[in-house]
Amino acid sequence: MWFLVAIMTLIHNGDEKDIYVWENPRFTTSEQCLEFVRGNSKNIYEHLKVEMPGDKMDRLLCVEQERLRQFIMEGDAKVVPEGENI
Numbered sequence: 001m002w003f004l005v006a007i008m009t010l011i012h013n014g015d016e017k018d019i020y021v022w023e024n025p026r027f028t029t030s031e032q033c034l035e036f037v038r039g040n041s042k043n044i045y046e047h048l049k050v051e052m053p054g055d056k057m058d059r060l061l062c063v064e065q066e067r068l069r070q071f072i073m074e075g076d077a078k079v080v081p082e083g084e085n086i
Contacts, residue, residue: 001065002027004037006048008055020052021068033062 004027006020027033037044037060048057063071 002030002033002062003065003068004033004044005061005063005068006044006052006057007059007061008048008052009058010055017058018052018055019071020048027062030062030064037062 004022004025008018008020011017025036027036044060045057048055
């Protein structure tokens, strides 16, 4: 399972950045995720402006489920729960 993840620019607590994880849609391959991004980039940016006001996107990534879980468990970022689907 692959997830679309946005890493934001603002830094909290000296070294933590917010990340935004889309729970829907989910993808079975990285290629599906990348294709979704190519076809929906405007909607993705607009959605982030609503969900993360005052912050800007640094990077947009397609991340495999286990790597995402490790990233969150290691505490490398503050996860902002998804409000609405794109």
